[in-house]
Amino acid sequence: xxxxxxxxxxxxxxxxxxxxxxxxxxxxxxxxxxxxxxxxxxxxxxxxxxxxxxxxxxxxxxxxxxxxxxxxxxxxxxxxxxxxxxxxxxxxxxxxxxxxxxxxxxxxxxxxxxxxxxxxxxxxxxxxxxxxxxxxxxxxxxxxxxxxxxxxxxxxxxxxxxxxxxxxxxxxxxxxxxxxxxxxxxxxxxxxxxxxxxx
Numbered sequence: 391x392x393x394x395x396x397x398x399x400x401x402x403x404x405x406x407x408x409x410x411x412x413x414x415x416x417x418x419x420x421x422x423x424x425x426x427x428x429x430x431x432x433x434x435x436x437x438x439x440x441x442x443x444x445x446x447x448x449x450x451x452x453x454x455x456x457x458x459x460x461x462x463x464x465x466x467x468x469x470x471x472x473x474x475x476x477x478x479x480x481x482x483x484x485x486x487x488x489x490x491x492x493x494x495x496x497x498x499x500x501x502x503x504x505x506x507x508x509x510x511x512x513x514x515x516x517x518x519x520x521x522x523x524x525x526x527x528x529x530x531x532x533x534x535x536x537x538x539x540x541x542x543x544x545x546x547x548x549x550x551x552x553x554x555x556x557x558x559x560x561x562x563x564x565x566x567x568x569x570x571x572x573x574x575x576x577x578x579x580x581x582x583x584x585x586x587x588x589x
Contacts, residue, residue, distance in 0.1 A: 401566050401573040404584040408577050411490050411564050412452040414483065419447050426490070429481035431459065433470040433496075441470065448508065448554070455559045455579040457492075460508060460516075463500055463553045464525035471496045477557055487567040494559040500552075508554035514545055521548025565589060 400406035418426025428444050435441040449458035457479075461467060471477065479492040499505040509517070521539035530536060539545045559579055566573045572589030 397568060397570065398566075401568070404575055404577075404586070407564055407566070407573070407575050408562065408584060410488070411562055412450070414486070414488060414490065415447065415450045415457065415481075416452070418481065419450050425483040425485075426481045429479045429490075429492075431467070432478040432480075433467050434474045434476060435466070435470055436473060441466065443467070456494075457557050457559065458508065459555050459557075460512070461498075461553055461555055462520055462526050463498075463551045464527075466527055467555075468498050468553060471498055471555070479557070489565040489567075491563040491565075492557070492559055493561045494557045496555050496557045499554045499556060500550075504556065505552065505554045509549060509552050512552075514542065517548060517552070518545045519548075520551040521545050563587075 400410040414424070414426050418424045418429070421427060426447060428446055430442055431445050432440050432442045445459040445461065447457060448460055451457070475495040475497065477494060477496045479494075480489070482489045499508075518539050521544055523537045524530070539548065561576060561578055563576045564574065574587040574589040575584055576587055577584040
């Protein structure tokens, strides 16, 4: 087991720091126990206020500088992204002492091949979320005053509500925490430039 007091190689190398962040994000897609599996995503609300919620990371493409999560077409974030596509994501691994912040532009895919591939690749249990009625965020008279799908046919009927959201990443910022001195870096993926920042 590595000595937690030792500084890992990635903490002193910009290229390795970015590669480490991508590895953690990719792990988050496959490992539901990873702290990167459920990042927080922020949008700009229709009232101009920031809105924050947790999503499940469903895809990461380092070579294309993008990631994917899924949401209900009826959810507030879909309308918010339609007005202003700028989003931010945040994930933190307390054991690995790594924070990753992402800024980018989101695009909602509801009826195209991106959405269809994402729907086809989803488990039935995940698809069930999109067949819940009434719509997400609606006021209800009691905590259980909503309906969950009871059959495969009802689950599949939720397909029109399913969307895949692709985030084209502009910047990634990392912060690795250490008693001996934190390491913070920012990467502009459009220019390919990275820089160390004061933690």
